[in-house]
Amino acid sequence: xxxxxxxxxxxxxxxxxxxxxxxxxxxxxxxxxxxxxxxxxxxxxxxxxxxxxxxxxxxxxxxxxxxxxxxxxxxxxxxxxxxxxxxxxxxxxxxxxxxxxxxxxxxxxxxxxxxxxxxxxxxxxxxxxxxxxxxxxxxxxxxxxxxxxxxxxxxxxxxxxxxxxxxxxxxxxxxxxxxxxxxxxxxxxxxxxxxxxxxxxxxxxxxxxxxxxxxxxxxxxxx
Amino acid sequence: xxxxxxxxxxxxxxxxxxxxxxxxxxxxxxxxxxxxxxxxxxxxxxxxxxxxxxxxxxxxxxxxxxxxxxxxxxxxxxxxxxxxxxxxxxxxxxxxxxxxxxxxxxxxxxxxxxxxxxxxxxxxxxxxxxxxxxxxxxxxxxxxxxxxxxxxxxxxxxxxxxxxxxxxxxxxxxxxxxxxxxxxxxxxxxxxxxxxxxxxxxxxxxxxxxxxxxxxxxxxxxx
Numbered sequence: 292x293x294x295x296x297x298x299x300x301x302x303x304x305x306x307x308x309x310x311x312x313x314x315x316x317x318x319x320x321x322x323x324x325x326x327x328x329x330x331x332x333x334x335x336x337x338x339x340x341x342x343x344x345x346x347x348x349x350x351x352x353x354x355x356x357x358x359x360x361x362x363x364x365x366x367x368x369x370x371x372x373x374x375x376x377x378x379x380x381x382x383x384x385x386x387x388x389x390x391x392x393x394x395x396x397x398x399x400x401x402x403x404x405x406x407x408x409x410x411x412x413x414x415x416x417x418x419x420x421x422x423x424x425x426x427x428x429x430x431x432x433x434x435x436x437x438x439x440x441x442x443x444x445x446x447x448x449x450x451x452x453x454x455x456x457x458x459x460x461x462x463x464x465x466x467x468x469x470x471x472x473x474x475x476x477x478x479x480x481x482x483x484x485x486x487x488x489x490x491x492x493x494x495x496x497x498x499x500x501x502x503x504x505x506x507x508x509x510x511x512x513x514x
Numbered sequence: 515x516x517x518x519x520x521x522x523x524x525x526x527x528x529x530x531x532x533x534x535x536x537x538x539x540x541x542x543x544x545x546x547x548x549x550x551x552x553x554x555x556x557x558x559x560x561x562x563x564x565x566x567x568x569x570x571x572x573x574x575x576x577x578x579x580x581x582x583x584x585x586x587x588x589x590x591x592x593x594x595x596x597x598x599x600x601x602x603x604x605x606x607x608x609x610x611x612x613x614x615x616x617x618x619x620x621x622x623x624x625x626x627x628x629x630x631x632x633x634x635x636x637x638x639x640x641x642x643x644x645x646x647x648x649x650x651x652x653x654x655x656x657x658x659x660x661x662x663x664x665x666x667x668x669x670x671x672x673x674x675x676x677x678x679x680x681x682x683x684x685x686x687x688x689x690x691x692x693x694x695x696x697x698x699x700x701x702x703x704x705x706x707x708x709x710x711x712x713x714x715x716x717x718x719x720x721x722x723x724x725x726x727x728x729x730x731x732x733x734x735x736x737x
Contacts, residue, residue: 296517297671301549301664317736324726326524328719330663331678335608336597337720346729367646370636374559385558413593422684423590430680432655433703437678439656440553440663441524448520455554455660457653461645471731480656496551497560503547506569507694513540 300447303491307452308388310399310485319449320401323484326445327405332434339435342404342470342478352469353459354397357481360461361393376497392456392483399483403442403453407435409475435479442482452487455480523670526714530675531611533622533708542672543624546707549668550628553660562658565627565693565701575692576682577620580704583684584616599720615679615706622706626665626676630658632698658702665705675710678703 324341332339344350368389373382396402409431412423439455446453459466459481466478505512547564555562567573591612596605619625632654635646662678669676682689682704689701728735 294519294521297520297523297667298517298545298549300520301552301667304552306554321722321736322521324722326521328722328725329524329527329717331529331666333680334591334594334597335600337599337725340725340727340731342727342729342731343735344729349729363641363646366638366640367636368557370638370641371557374557376560377558413590415589415593417589418586418593423586426684429683432659433662433678433680436655436659437663437666440660443554443660444520444524444667455656457556457656460652461649469730473731476731494552499544499547499551502551502560502563504563504565506565506567506572507692508563508565508696508699509694512566513544 295448300444303493304443304447305492305494306388306454307487307489307491308392308454308483309488310452310483311488312398312400313486314400315451315485319451320484322449323403323442323445323451326441327438330438330441332438333430336410336434338408338410339438340406340408340476342406344402344404344470345400349469350399350402351397353402353466353481354395356462356465356469357396357459358393359465360458363461364393364458381495388489392454396481396483399485401484403482403484404470404478405435405439405442405480405482406472406476406478407431409477432479439480439482446484447491450486451484452489453482453484455482518671523667526716527666527670528715528717529611529677530710530712530714531615531677531706532711533675533706534711535621535623536709537623538674538708542674543707545672546626546665546668546674549664550661553664555657555661556653559633559657561631561633562661563629563631563699565629567625567627567693568623572692573622573625574620576625576689576704577618579685579688579692580619580682581616582688583681586684587616587681604718611712615677619704619706622708624707626705626707627693627701628658628662628665628703628705629695629699629701630654632700655702662703662705669707670714673709674707675712676705676707678705
């Protein structure tokens with residue numbers, strides 16, 4: 292099992308959106324999936340599912356839907372402009388590799404689709420069904436995006452490029468039909484996986500001091 | 515920097531809910547936070563914030579709110595019963611350590627609270643504001659729960675126990691007041707952190723074959 296140290300993986304797991312078309316050995320995808328399912332999920336329900344899309348025609352169709360969804364994303368990005376915390380060079384790289392992905396999702400040798408089945412809220416004495424349903428809806432992401440991060444880190448360790456995108460949810464019904472998802476199952480991300488054209492490297496982020504608080508909101512941390 | 519291999523960390527990052535009251539060195543919390551912010555976020559917006567709650571009185575108050583929220587959680591767990599994929603022993607351990615946490619959240623030396631600021635959807639030509647706001651709401655978790663998983667893994671590497679719980683969102687307004695959260699900032703988890711009473715160990719999960727699909731829903735993977 293190929294492996295690197297945890298902190299090195301975390302600090303160098305850059306989003307790599309430009310991928311070679313070369314196939315990825317099935318054993319590596321299994322290792323990635325086996326890492327995904329070690330993540331926590333609410334009540335340890337493990338109500339997740341992972342679709343491994345390799346069929347060329349299906350990838351092409353998913354790619355076309357993703358391209359359509361990206362027409363909307365492009366307008367939003369254009370209206371928002373560059374976030375203050377990113378340099379022009381960082382922003383340009385993100386946007387140019389992002390646009391590459393909009394046009395080439397279907398060329399990734401593997402598209403991994405993390406999904407969740409909706410859990411029934413039990414109807415029992417003392418349970419406020421409406422409140423509990425709203426709560427259940429709100430926390431769904433807590434049961435799938437930790438697994439997504441394990442996928443990102445496992446890919447990093449194996450030298451595979453990937454990224455998370457949720458853009459396809461703007462055309463969710465198209466995706467649902469293509470993947471034959473049951474009504475109570477929703478997709479939460481598309482993750483193109485393949486051998487990367489670009490290199491891993493340290494990810495730079497807003498400084499910790501800007502995003503941490505001691506005890507209550509607004510107190511500098513560390514105190 | 516203490517470190518272990520990525521796959522070892524992922525496969526042994528068991529939820530450890532029983533913690534010693536001993537303080538955690540500030541430098542370790544910094545390492546954990548520095549790992550958290552390496553996670554991806556939508557559009558690399560990094561609109562996250564992390565509250566590090568160490569003040570004893572504030573922890574006690576948070577603990578009391580968590581205890582109150584757990585009265586609701588207890589009813590839901592009781593009504594649901596044991597998930598089919600867990601053995602009785604696994605379920606008993608989850609519930610007994612879970613109940614311990616319901617009663618002792620405030621005793622954890624550190625309670626980390628990952629938050630997100632709500633991002634404005636730009637009002638520009640060609641953007642369907644209602645649809646885009648619904649999309650933005652839906653994908654919020656994708657910008658914070660990957661960071662949560664980095665926190666879990668960093669704690670594992672450093673020998674610190676932690677877990678993710680969202681139960682406090684059942685009493686969200688109380689938490690908002692205690693932490694002085696601005697109106698456009700929401701908390702997404704409580705993560706008690708401390709030296710663990712129990713040991714790390716391999717996490718067991720539903721078999722991959724039950725949760726993976728080849729291409730479309732329902733096809734066995736690997737094919």
